[in-house]
Amino acid sequence: MLPEIYEDVCNLIEQKKFAEVKQLLQNMHPADIAQLINELPEEFRLLTFRLLSAETASDVLPELYDEIKDELINKIKEVRFLKILDEMDSDEATDILADLEHSRTESLLKKLDKIDFEDSSEIRQLIKYPEDTAGGIMQLEVIAVKPDMKRDEIVEYIKSQAHEVENIHYAFVIDSKNKLLGRLDITKLLWQSAQARAKDIMDTDIITADVELDQEQVAHLFRKYDLYILPVIDKQGHLLGRITVDDVIDVIDEEASEDAYKMVGLESEDKVFTKPLNSVRKRLPWLTLNLFTALIVSSVVGIFENTIQQLSVLAVLMPIVAGLGGNSGTQTLTVITRGIALGELTIHNTFRAILKEIGVGVINGIIIGSFATVIAYFLKGNLMLGIILGAAMICNMFIAGLMGSLIPIIMKSLKIDPALASSVIITMLTDIGGFASFLGFATIFLT
């Protein structure tokens, strides 16, 4: 979207030339309109959104930032909101209704029933599936044909459904009980003879997803098998819906944000423009946990308070050992967590991965520790102090490699999300390791 459009729209709204804004919006892609509304000042958003047709609005609404979406849904008239929902794909309407309060969702669904809204039963069905499963991201719009249908009948049927289903690309073949039998590639339908039957030309060796499969596993299937469209079935093999790759990209983005977020104790709803007090509330529990881990670290330092009283230079140097260990541990944690997320770590290779990280930690510890020894000797003129600093660093980088790999792997095997083995735990361990080894060695050899 060009910045000029942003300026134009702002100027036209200020001059109350709404017909011209409407004209401008009609020539824009819904994704660009969504971006425009996301960036507009608050007082212009509703004005702009009102100028859209229900059909365009149904494409724009799901693309808005959550907080702006909620704001607009609360401000528009209910009749219009119902019309917009009517224009949406089943999966998007469900996502929006699922985010509202339960009582409001129910009242809206009842009203949709009354005005004979085609999708309300579908939404009632979809809303039951947890948001982060195959059922939660599938859509019910799917082209399904019977095995005895001939090529020309299939084409007629697809044509009759084409206004309802975007991005068709494949038709699915089901038996009389709705069990999935196979898949037809639309491209290959082009040159089939008019009499060819679905059952004779379908692929039967296809990848499917169980409706309860976690969305991260769904993304793995798309990634591994280079899929565009994935049929969703229940335990008995009945076709329930399909997942399209554009929705999977949203899942992949969401999971990547989540992993980055969990590493530093953030919740995924805590975005750039989440209301400040919501962000405060979301971050407080983790910072409180962090205060307690910091108190534990502090109490370890407290054990050596006498040593520090005798040699205050230790307090000056001790952040170096802890800092390097923390960073080295976070590097290992990131490599291992990402390896788990991308499915590279399996039962057959875990032990090798841990050994490698310990090795890398110790070798880096020896190199960086030697630098540190030399620097400390020149700065403070005390060789023993330098050697203790270097030795503590090697110890701590060993701890960093061991804990940075072991903790996420243990969490994975306990089915706890390994990204939660976040920096806070690793940092606590490397802080303790750094302070205890450095101050411990100093207590033994220098006092």
Added chain:
Amino acid sequence: MLPEIYEDVCNLIEQKKFAEVKQLLQNMHPADIAQLINELPEEFRLLTFRLLSAETASDVLPELYDEIKDELINKIKEVRFLKILDEMDSDEATDILADLEHSRTESLLKKLDKIDFEDSSEIRQLIKYPEDTAGGIMQLEVIAVKPDMKRDEIVEYIKSQAHEVENIHYAFVIDSKNKLLGRLDITKLLWQSAQARAKDIMDTDIITADVELDQEQVAHLFRKYDLYILPVIDKQGHLLGRITVDDVIDVIDEEASEDAYKMVGLESEDKVFTKPLNSVRKRLPWLTLNLFTALIVSSVVGIFENTIQQLSVLAVLMPIVAGLGGNSGTQTLTVITRGIALGELTIHNTFRAILKEIGVGVINGIIIGSFATVIAYFLKGNLMLGIILGAAMICNMFIAGLMGSLIPIIMKSLKIDPALASSVIITMLTDIGGFASFLGFATIFLT
């Protein structure tokens, strides 16, 4: 892939029953074979890979981990490697050749020319584009038809190309000079009359990518416009190739890994099973930088060495202020960096984002600082010490909010990757902020 298959293959290889392994592999999806080879012990990998047909091997090779791929490429016979390359899509063959040493790539390309390898000129063309641009991820396999072609001619042409191009889904319309005019949706071709001409039924309002566009921007286009296939053009509008959504998923994974990695100073090639010495070499520069930032922090603490000598309890409590500030700063950094990566932060809303993060930091500082004050008072029985601890925490959380948001935004505007505004810089600033404010207040009010 079932764990049994792994066991079966290992047992069969140990018993040298290669014909049976071959049988097993023939019934597996190439992606599953790749996963199997990735997990097999080193001595079984080449044995297994040799049992694959050239066609299957061409699908398996690109899915292997980089180090295993390199190992196999170095061990297989050149004749076989050439056959495998011949079976690959242009973009995948290019990726593999581009990773080899330049002289080897050249010699292979010459041999490919001699055996009349169909794609060698295409590879020579593709290999010129930087890997992380639209040109670097596009494939040359694309269905392009002339505007005057009739529907039945188009279908015949697509049929003749179908063995060369996977995942067709769209045909593109080009003029006699290869300029892109529009796009045909294969599904809609199903019911067009035999006489309909491409120019009359094509969509002309389509999204395209310039060949030089950064791959991250390409991913944004797919994300925003929910694309499956994106045509790539040059500055003059000539059709050069197409990007498929499966390759974009790889880009999104790669960029997400890269962002997570840069935050902690890792290079993207540093994976779980990168050889230990390579990992050591890749991590050392950043740890060395980290040693210097730690020395700067240490020298700030050194300014207050006298104060610590008088009051060693300060050394016990000071890690708390620095630790909380560091975590709070990393939270802000993650929110802002992720907001930049997903395109949520723009020139119109940057200032608001910084103000928000400062506000969140200060409010959290007041709350956590109050806890800390009370706890320190009860532990150490010194109210003034507690108040100083709390005040230093508020100061440092202000610094965390300001720097955690300002630094990545400044880097973005200087066109430096904001993920490089990594934890090492933020942690240095919050360490300095924490130690200086706490020890500074203590020097003023307690000594």
